[in-house]
Amino acid sequence: MKDDNVVRPARRWSWGRREAGGEAVTAETPERLRRRSLLAAAGVLGLTGGAVTVATTTRSQPASAAEGVTKRITIYAVALPGNQFGYGLTPETASIPGPVLEMYEGDTLEITLVNTTNQRLSIHPHGVDYSTESDGAPFNNSFNAPGETRKYVWRSHEMTAAAGRRFTPGSAGYWHYHDHAMGTDHGTAGLIKGLYGALVVRRRGDILPDKQFTVVFNDMQINNKAAPNTPMFEANLGQRVEWIAIGHGNFFHTFHLHAHRWADNRTGYLEGPSDPSPVVDNKDLNPGNSFGFQVVAGEAVGPGAWMYHCHVQSHSDTGMAGIFLVRNADGTMPPGAQEAIDRFNGHQHTAAAAASAAAGSRAAGEGKTSLPAAPESQAGGADRTQTHVHGGTGS
Amino acid sequence: MKDDNVVRPARRWSWGRREAGGEAVTAETPERLRRRSLLAAAGVLGLTGGAVTVATTTRSQPASAAEGVTKRITIYAVALPGNQFGYGLTPETASIPGPVLEMYEGDTLEITLVNTTNQRLSIHPHGVDYSTESDGAPFNNSFNAPGETRKYVWRSHEMTAAAGRRFTPGSAGYWHYHDHAMGTDHGTAGLIKGLYGALVVRRRGDILPDKQFTVVFNDMQINNKAAPNTPMFEANLGQRVEWIAIGHGNFFHTFHLHAHRWADNRTGYLEGPSDPSPVVDNKDLNPGNSFGFQVVAGEAVGPGAWMYHCHVQSHSDTGMAGIFLVRNADGTMPPGAQEAIDRFNGHQHTAAAAASAAAGSRAAGEGKTSLPAAPESQAGGADRTQTHVHGGTGS
Amino acid sequence: MKDDNVVRPARRWSWGRREAGGEAVTAETPERLRRRSLLAAAGVLGLTGGAVTVATTTRSQPASAAEGVTKRITIYAVALPGNQFGYGLTPETASIPGPVLEMYEGDTLEITLVNTTNQRLSIHPHGVDYSTESDGAPFNNSFNAPGETRKYVWRSHEMTAAAGRRFTPGSAGYWHYHDHAMGTDHGTAGLIKGLYGALVVRRRGDILPDKQFTVVFNDMQINNKAAPNTPMFEANLGQRVEWIAIGHGNFFHTFHLHAHRWADNRTGYLEGPSDPSPVVDNKDLNPGNSFGFQVVAGEAVGPGAWMYHCHVQSHSDTGMAGIFLVRNADGTMPPGAQEAIDRFNGHQHTAAAAASAAAGSRAAGEGKTSLPAAPESQAGGADRTQTHVHGGTGS
Ligand SMILES: [Cu+2]
Numbered sequence A, B, C: 001m002k003d004d005n006v007v008r009p010a011r012r013w014s015w016g017r018r019e020a021g022g023e024a025v026t027a028e029t030p031e032r033l034r035r036r037s038l039l040a041a042a043g044v045l046g047l048t049g050g051a052v053t054v055a056t057t058t059r060s061q062p063a064s065a066a067e068g069v070t071k072r073i074t075i076y077a078v079a080l081p082g083n084q085f086g087y088g089l090t091p092e093t094a095s096i097p098g099p100v101l102e103m104y105e106g107d108t109l110e111i112t113l114v115n116t117t118n119q120r121l122s123i124h125p126h127g128v129d130y131s132t133e134s135d136g137a138p139f140n141n142s143f144n145a146p147g148e149t150r151k152y153v154w155r156s157h158e159m160t161a162a163a164g165r166r167f168t169p170g171s172a173g174y175w176h177y178h179d180h181a182m183g184t185d186h187g188t189a190g191l192i193k194g195l196y197g198a199l200v201v202r203r204r205g206d207i208l209p210d211k212q213f214t215v216v217f218n219d220m221q222i223n224n225k226a227a228p229n230t231p232m233f234e235a236n237l238g239q240r241v242e243w244i245a246i247g248h249g250n251f252f253h254t255f256h257l258h259a260h261r262w263a264d265n266r267t268g269y270l271e272g273p274s275d276p277s278p279v280v281d282n283k284d285l286n287p288g289n290s291f292g293f294q295v296v297a298g299e300a301v302g303p304g305a306w307m308y309h310c311h312v313q314s315h316s317d318t319g320m321a322g323i324f325l326v327r328n329a330d331g332t333m334p335p336g337a338q339e340a341i342d343r344f345n346g347h348q349h350t351a352a353a354a355a356s357a358a359a360g361s362r363a364a365g366e367g368k369t370s371l372p373a374a375p376e377s378q379a380g381g382a383d384r385t386q387t388h389v390h391g392g393t394g395s
């Protein structure tokens, strides 16, 4: 991967970070420790030189492009098992969420969307610039009929002076893309079934991450999974990790990450001592919203299994929770982490089973979800070595 | 309209923009293209010199006032057809939402509220300064009995040093006003039935818009209308458009605007390259919240029919959507826009009819709204020239 | 209380404010005017010198600590009447919310948590630094079995350079702490029943308040109370008041404060004229979220009984409302304030009774709460001297 066009200090610095981090990734994820492929969550589209690079590992492929570079890619919309759908850079790698797409402000992305399904669908981006033909909205006649291939063009721009001292914002942001045509004119069926992904537009000089995670709160699930099948995101102590959080569906949510916090602004960093941004570790993540931030894995807290979850109690209790595993700097497992993962898998299975037996976690909503049973009815004694004792709602 | 007191560069510049934009407005809205009067959404109170100017067109009437100017206006609360209520600067022009009220920091607004109805009601502002007599809250004895006339005084102030380097905020903001007394002590019935409007307090030097739209997400409707009867907001390519978004009622919402984005801060612009504000095109709009921003219509994306909608899927699917029509710079219709409008009117009628048949869109809420039918049951083939093919939930 | 280590100007200035304000507090709260003890809401942990000071009045005990100071405190988790639970600095003072804990960036807090109950429980903080042993999450084996005593360590840090011009945020913020183990692995039962409190981490130089209020929107109640039993917060005109707002439970809310507004950033103040933060008086307060801000009581509006409430209409109508009483500068009652308080107590009783008879305000949720009855069915005539006329939903 050439980076001839990387010229700004912060960016060059980030490349160094990434490369070091990237090297470590392969070593750090022996199969025995990976509960599932992270490919779905971490598929990354690197835009480098003039060619498209498709990454199929958890390694972050940082964007790299000269101003005004136009990239052409093909995305396949594919039916997946279980009445799900996914976007992929190849039909075989279609996933939920779809690949992370990255641009620098000023870049253009020409997407050839191949609809391999028998449904009407489209691809609609947030944040970037597009004409009505690329809107992805049926009322603008912008969609793929079943089996149809269609081109969508997404452009971006840098900030410009607006009037005197103020500036019209550039395109940089943690955005997302999604279907806008399956099922309804707002793509409700496509969204619910998995047609969504992250879109990152960077400002030149932005710090690049070592790793990148996409977390989508879609109705009552995370990346269309409920605990304990939610993604376990992994990083080594000290790696710079980028989280991209996206909300979809019909319910309100709040994203919480244990032991890590970020500035509630464009990047998650403070611009300096007078940056007024609040620092948060819990943030609203409602339908159509997205935000992103970078943290240094385990910084100031050390390695371990940390939870991320929706902080709406009935949501976390019925499966909107997962693990952020921060390994030791050398990629080995920190003490207690495997036990925590086992516990998480054990008790959450129980909770999920109970919820499923009752009503189906997928159908649970604000108005229907019962509060958990009163604790008085549970065994008060806690035996820390038995996973069933740490059990959730139904244990 | 004299602007002798306009002294700051950015403001003078804005006046130039406005005047040019204003001239074009009359030409740009031939009656055949206007689905409905935009007066309700764009009633504007211009505070100029010493006289109140009431605008009854879509043209934005920028505020203009010296520091500390006191303006006296009369507002009428009026019963409207269909068990609705509205505020108006005359009884005949009462509308939902009510008129946009504007001030500069330091101004005072003395409002004589005439209650022409047989209900208890009041007017309660957000953001500005008022004593308990002008609170609009019944528990402070601040309301109009049926038929009663009562005065409310709203003041405002500039920022002041708080302690060393920090400052106590001034009043500038995209605020709103609403009833706080009809039906309950929180004015729930008045709000639901239409007693609300936008209140803009500007800081000196703020950029003034060419046009101004008020969008109120009130329970499951927009400005008390469901698609396709929601307001179609219109501007010419290049006009500086101010959106004022307000939330009311009982449900959570997210406001999304296609193809335009803004800084999530006080103005929608960036203060400069180190302004940390995220740039967004989707933002929470929950009861009592309000925000505003300016965009240049069609900038970087071109003219066309762009959708604005709530991004909660069940909400947009049942009617919380509308059109932002960006015409060509000369006011003519861009290619495809009329077809998109026709399609929107056609399919949304279908969706609305289906939803209405099922349960009534007005009563739909988070806990009660069914997800749309699975797309498998819909005709897969899409005929782009038939509006029914682009149909929503029920098509 | 020694403040030898207070060296920064803004901070020294604040100390002066506090001391003056603190003196006035005792005088300003004669028992006849206090509807209830504010101890629950305003229990404050002052960290001074090397000793823990426990304040049991409404007086704010500002934090004071050298960098890196370690404080050791004991917190008791206690069963309270009515199937509630509370944290306290002594078993006798356990309250809902628990005591406000304060630190300066760089400080460490070592908490010995004594579980006096027969339930599994823990203490989990937001915002600060902790290892997995202090996570408070059962899956990390971090909780107190019934009757067990366990130590939790919370650290904090200042901002540091991240890469070139950007900075990794420090710990400063308006955070909170809560149970993460009772009832479910997310502590749902503990939270609902009262195991929560505010945690403030200050940056050196932050302005210190005269008074401090904690407002927790927990499901459909405020500090586990419904109106008119919600806390009445009191201050004298001109006192610098710090509000700490926390959300918990299963529902979305918006916090609204009448006649006062704040910058929506880390402190509520603007950093200067180019601080882009919006100014707000209504803000989302969803589960797991927290924010804080300072206002000068009655500034620009005068003294009186001001309402704070959730702006979701069905929530305020069923009891999510309370009073912020701003007395005269000398602590005497302003005209009309007592009448407003009486009215609030009267009508809200009515509303609460009606809601309770119908379904129980505790069980009310977004999907279940009926809209209030149409006002047509209510008496239109308003007699301002009868509290029942100001009645809410059911009057
Ligand atoms: Cu959730």
Ligand SMILES: [Cu+2]
Pocket: B217, B252, B253, B254, B310, B311, B312, B315, B316, B320
């Ligand atoms: Cu909505």
Ligand SMILES: [Cu+2]
Pocket: C217, C252, C253, C254, C310, C311, C312, C315, C316, C320
């Ligand atoms: Cu609420």
